[in-house]
Amino acid sequence: MGVSLKDVAQRAGVSVKTVSNVVNNYPHVTPHMRAKVQQAIDELGYRPNLTARHLRKGRTGIIALAVPELGNPYFAELAGAVIDAAARYDYTVLVDHTAGLREQEVLVSQGFRSHVIDGLILSPIHLEAEDLTGRDETAPLVLLGEREYEAPYDHIAIDNVAAAREAVRHLLSIGRRRIAFIGSRTGRERQPAHLRLRGWREELVAAGLEPDENLVAATDGYGRVDGATAMAALLDRGERPDAVFAYNDLIAIGAMRTLTERGLIVPDDVAVVGFDDIEESRFGAVTLTTISPDKQAIARLAVESLVERLAGHRAEPLRARPGYRLLVRESTSTGGPAAKAVRTGHRQDLAAPG
Known part of the structure; x- marks a missing residue:
């Protein structure tokens, strides 16, 4: 049998709710209480069931990153940065390849794999603003790259x-x-x-x-x-x-x-x-x-944007300008x-x- 939240709570002498708050990294936990719970987690070797956690929220725990060319070192380095940023939120990244083809970019943006992902980060080359008009896919979309779009989606690009x-x-x-x-x-x-x-x-x-x-x-x-x-x-x-x-x-x-x-x-x-x-x-x-x-900032902003969208914390489109x-x-x-x-x-x- 695996170690449960209840086991951790008993070891730390706190409620299951307090343990849950620490595991989910909620901010309203005192440093003393957080340290006490973390010590119990370490002693018992507790590991959260991420799949169950995401399923309880109606999520898959997977976000997608679609880039034009995986063989291009820039996109390979960017993908690595996105994977690292997503891991901080317990998300797995599905990396897709569009070959820079407009039809593939449209297919991906319209929810080609929406049944397995919670959100999409897309770096398009030939996608046009009109391709996004009437998009009825509910999974949040974040656009990367320096191409400008007059569309109601988060867009992260350097100047x-x-x-x-x-x-x-x-x-x-x-x-x-x-x-x-x-x-x-x-x-x-x-x-x-x-x-x-x-x-x-x-x-x-x-x-x-x-x-x-x-x-x-x-x-x-x-x-x-x-x-x-x-x-x-x-x-x-x-x-x-x-x-x-x-x-x-x-x-x-x-x-x-x-x-x-x-x-x-x-x-x-x-x-x-x-x-x-x-x-x-x-x-x-x-x-x-x-x-x-700043590839790390691009990746971090993209993942944070999806997480905020999924949590319902923001409605207005984000226009972010990472540094260089x-x-x-x-x-x-x-x-x-x-x-x-x-x-x-x-x-x-x-x-x-x-």
Whole structure:
């Protein structure tokens, strides 16, 4: 027989209700009483039956996270952060893969697996606001990613335009003027690539420079091959930039490979800034300067939002803006790898590379 709440209550000399309050982490328990109950829990080896707890509340104890591409390190790292955040609320995370296809994103958002999940965290690429109109699925939905939506759902995203401007401002501060943008996309103006391109343009204009649209290179995808191909296309048509701001780290890494193959030195000939701060950006032959979204905050806010919705504590849509940092590494620094600047907004500290 397993240890019950009653057993713990008898050992601690308190009521079953008090034990339940401690186990469920309710705030209105004195520190002394909480410590007394916790000691009894530890002595008896009590483990709560999470399945039964969720079922009593009409829940499954499972939330879903749907991302475009599990092979992309950014989404893999984000998934890990969501799993850790959900564990603090005794939730299990079901990770789904949409392949960035609109029809899959619509299917997931409309409750494809609603019979097994309590809520959904969705990071879409091509989903449109009209796809969410008339959504009758009762499971709460939280949208991630920098794409903007005018829809009554919680949305958590960093400020793409401001982050892009920070990246370009850094390149300008080290004397670069022919700054290319690699990773533009066709489609709606509210896609993340358009927002980052907008930040590129705005910062150049703010510096008194005319954005050179010949230095904008589109990509078909978001990977290393796409970055390498786009960088080669720029060079082949005679557009030699002195800096590159890439849509993401994978594109930046691909671009740096092409630059090396063409005999150009990063950062002396061409400085490079990426976006996402994936682990790979810290371990290349030339470490990558990048915009680092606060993935832990994104995950925490997403899970907390679902938990609050499920508890009925909030009705109005949440619009959260997690922070980001510009991490300056070797791809934009000619001063050697000993120490690099780490910027957060207008703040600047010293940090070891990575």
